Amino acid sequence: MEQPIIYDALYANNALKIQKWWRKYTCIIKLRIVHKHLIDSLPIDDLQDLSNKMNAIANACQGDGAGLAGGTLTDMLISCFFQTKLPGYSEYHNGESDMKICNIPLSQKKINGKSTVALDWSKNEKTSDRQQFTSDIMIVNLKTEQWWKKSPNKLLCNQKLSYNDTIPSGIYFVDKLFCKRYITLSCNNKTNTLITDQYLYTMLKRSIHQQLFISLPAPNKKLRFTILHAFLE
Numbered sequence: 001m002e003q004p005i006i007y008d009a010l011y012a013n014n015a016l017k018i019q020k021w022w023r024k025y026t027c028i029i030k031l032r033i034v035h036k037h038l039i040d041s042l043p044i045d046d047l048q049d050l051s052n053k054m055n056a057i058a059n060a061c062q063g064d065g066a067g068l069a070g071g072t073l074t075d076m077l078i079s080c081f082f083q084t085k086l087p088g089y090s091e092y093h094n095g096e097s098d099m100k101i102c103n104i105p106l107s108q109k110k111i112n113g114k115s116t117v118a119l120d121w122s123k124n125e126k127t128s129d130r131q132q133f134t135s136d137i138m139i140v141n142l143k144t145e146q147w148w149k150k151s152p153n154k155l156l157c158n159q160k161l162s163y164n165d166t167i168p169s170g171i172y173f174v175d176k177l178f179c180k181r182y183i184t185l186s187c188n189n190k191t192n193t194l195i196t197d198q199y200l201y202t203m204l205k206r207s208i209h210q211q212l213f214i215s216l217p218a219p220n221k222k223l224r225f226t227i228l229h230a231f232l233e
Helices: 003-041 044-060 066-085 176-182 197-209
Strands: 089-094 097-101 104-111 136-141 170-174 213-215
Touching: 003 097, 003 104, 003 136, 003 170, 003 176, 003 213, 044 066, 066 089, 066 097, 066 104, 136 176, 136 197, 170 176, 170 197, 176 197
Parallel strands: 104 136
Antiparallel strands: 089 097, 097 104, 136 170, 170 213
16 A cells, blocks of 8 residues: 555656756757757858947947947847848847747847846846846857956856856857856846846856857958938838
């Protein structure tokens, strides 16, 4: 009479292991679909064109307060570019999400080398019960750069990483479950959902390790961005 209880316990234990495995890797499976869609849809000439245009915006938006304007213009460029190049792309503004690729919601972030980012740039109450990292993240890095010569003066992350690696320019995909577990948010005078440079570096290294990274070629053409050419009838 005891044997069914043993079998039930073994079944429950195995089911729990499967559930934990699925939670750990299901986001990776989805992001591999997104990664492959970009690889199949964006030949090197398109990636070069995107790199040249983003570089033109970055060069045009310099000085105090220009980061927000440049970021907004780059977001608009990526949205329009993907809409024309990716069959599986659609705009999707819900919570942290900015788009869907292959019906998978993504939050888009743009950086220019060593940076900080935020899930949102609003100063909400610290006691908010809103969940964070509800979408997988796509980070577009415009600048190939070594972030630290050796390592940060004070380590915040408990991940075993080498901090003197060069982070290449490219498109990075990071799964939300990894972020929920390993990325700690902080705050400043502009946001309560700040991702500091160390944690951002950890996310980029995670993407490279999971082979969810697409290299962007360095700009090879000097384009001039002018706002007057942005209007169509």
